[in-house]
Amino acid sequence: MTRVIETSSVRDRILATASDLFYRQGYRATGVNQVIAASGVAKASFYSHFPSKDDLLYAYLAAAARQDLDDLHAEVEARSGAKARFFAPLEMLVPWFESSDYRGCPFQNIVAEAPPSDPRVRTLARAHRDNVRTLLRTLAEDVLNQRPPARRPAAPPLDPDALAEVYQLLLEGAIATAVAYRTRRPVDKAIQTLEHLLEA
Amino acid sequence: MTRVIETSSVRDRILATASDLFYRQGYRATGVNQVIAASGVAKASFYSHFPSKDDLLYAYLAAAARQDLDDLHAEVEARSGAKARFFAPLEMLVPWFESSDYRGCPFQNIVAEAPPSDPRVRTLARAHRDNVRTLLRTLAEDVLNQRPPARRPAAPPLDPDALAEVYQLLLEGAIATAVAYRTRRPVDKAIQTLEHLLEA
DNA sequence: ATGGCCATACAGACCGGTCTGAATGGTCTT
DNA sequence: AAGACCATTCAGACCGGTCTGTATGGCCAT
Numbered sequence: 207m208t209r210v211i212e213t214s215s216v217r218d219r220i221l222a223t224a225s226d227l228f229y230r231q232g233y234r235a236t237g238v239n240q241v242i243a244a245s246g247v248a249k250a251s252f253y254s255h256f257p258s259k260d261d262l263l264y265a266y267l268a269a270a271a272r273q274d275l276d277d278l279h280a281e282v283e284a285r286s287g288a289k290a291r292f293f294a295p296l297e298m299l300v301p302w303f304e305s306s307d308y309r310g311c312p313f314q315n316i317v318a319e320a321p322p323s324d325p326r327v328r329t330l331a332r333a334h335r336d337n338v339r340t341l342l343r344t345l346a347e348d349v350l351n352q353r354p355p356a357r358r359p360a361a362p363p364l365d366p367d368a369l370a371e372v373y374q375l376l377l378e379g380a381i382a383t384a385v386a387y388r389t390r391r392p393v394d395k396a397i398q399t400l401e402h403l404l405e406a
Numbered sequence: 407m408t409r410v411i412e413t414s415s416v417r418d419r420i421l422a423t424a425s426d427l428f429y430r431q432g433y434r435a436t437g438v439n440q441v442i443a444a445s446g447v448a449k450a451s452f453y454s455h456f457p458s459k460d461d462l463l464y465a466y467l468a469a470a471a472r473q474d475l476d477d478l479h480a481e482v483e484a485r486s487g488a489k490a491r492f493f494a495p496l497e498m499l500v501p502w503f504e505s506s507d508y509r510g511c512p513f514q515n516i517v518a519e520a521p522p523s524d525p526r527v528r529t530l531a532r533a534h535r536d537n538v539r540t541l542l543r544t545l546a547e548d549v550l551n552q553r554p555p556a557r558r559p560a561a562p563p564l565d566p567d568a569l570a571e572v573y574q575l576l577l578e579g580a581i582a583t584a585v586a587y588r589t590r591r592p593v594d595k596a597i598q599t600l601e602h603l604l605e606a
Numbered sequence: 607a608t609g610g611c612c613a614t615a616c617a618g619a620c621c622g623g624t625c626t627g628a629a630t631g632g633t634c635t636t
Numbered sequence: 637a638a639g640a641c642c643a644t645t646c647a648g649a650c651c652g653g654t655c656t657g658t659a660t661g662g663c664c665a666t
Contacts, residue, residue: 248646315518379579
């Protein structure tokens with residue numbers, strides 16, 4: 207029956223509320239009491255689902271990572287043509303950047319707050335980044351295969367792995383830059399640069 | 407006595423200690439009491455120099471911005487040749503990335519912790535970024551002037567402003583990426599990409 | 607003797623986390 | 637079908653500790 211679903215309802219409510227607060231206010235600035243009050247949950251219920259605030263943080267990061275990958279795949283699948291799909295990850299940033307509550311990359315923000323002695327957060331962030339680059343690599347592969355085979359005798363940055371690395375560099379740069387400027391400009395710059403590399 | 411050497415006035419001692427702690431541990435994770443204890447200062451003295459913790463934060467950001475610009479200029483001036491100077495800002499990142507206590511960009515970290523309602527921190531971060539881009543623009547100008555005048559009829563990204571923007575995008579991307587990976591790899595990738603753009 | 611510094615105690619708020627106790631509702635036994 | 641049972645949730649008091657910031661008082665040098 208609905209047993210399993212309703213069993214996770216309270217937990218989901220807490221996690222959704224905490225995700226919102228952690229992203230908007232930061233991890234340390236958000237107290238468990240606030241999460242409990244905002245999610246309309248008893249304190250004992252909270253601690254039965256998340257034995258400590260750290261556990262809630264890990265759940266938050268795991269959920270954010272999965273959602274990000276899901277969004278990326280959805281945006282890619284919604285487009286047709288190797289080139290359109292290739293630029294999907296960059297272009298989907300535009301509405302996010304221009305939204306009023308854009309606060310940068312959740313992982314970078316949490317890593318900035320986490321003590322460097324705790325490697326778990328950093329490990330999660332790196333794993334997510336690796337997953338994203340894997341996706342970028344397949345997109346790069348497709349877009350390179352669809353190119354005229356060789357305009358030049360293969361300049362160095364034209365293998366899929368290298369292209370994916372540059373792509374991620376520009377992606378991270380755009381995400382970081384937009385925190386200060388909140389414009390689609392870094393996205394356009396990144397796209398121009400990648401187009402330039404593809405045409406070389 | 408040691409007084410003269412410790413001319414580093416009380417204020418400077420506090421600021422130096424706080425800068426270290428803020429960068430290594432984060433702003434919220436560092437209490438005023440810890441700053442006071444670590445800098446060997448009385449609490450009253452601390453509050454006479456910095457009326458609130460926020461004031462200390464602003465002083466920290468201002469000092470970090472100035473030091474960063476000074477370092478950039480010093481590294482540029484230490485090199486000769488437009489191209490060597492052009493890549494100085496990227497190459498000076500390498501020893502920083504590989505040092506064990508690299509914790510990313512101080513401004514990004516502080517912005518991640520600052521409440522979005524307080525615009526002052528974000529304003530300082532944007533101002534510093536603008537200053538850096540101004541420097542990058544002059545470097546770009548020099549390196550473009552020293553190029554053979556026109557290999558092509560001027561592809562779009564070859565004016566100094568656009569090149570400086572791409573440069574900063576790659577710079578920010580490298581700084582952010584290195585938090586997770588701690589390698590000089592993103593620096594090399596960024597340099598390759600810029601070289602590629604210059605040769606176009 | 608005045609002003610800067612030190613040392614320390616203190617205030618009030620908030621932190622993460624524990625605990626008690628009661629209401630709810632589904633499941634199992636009889 | 638009725639009652640015992642059990643897990644989950646709710647509401648909130650409470651704990652020790654830490655937070656920022658204030659106040660007090662002594663010391664020392666100019």
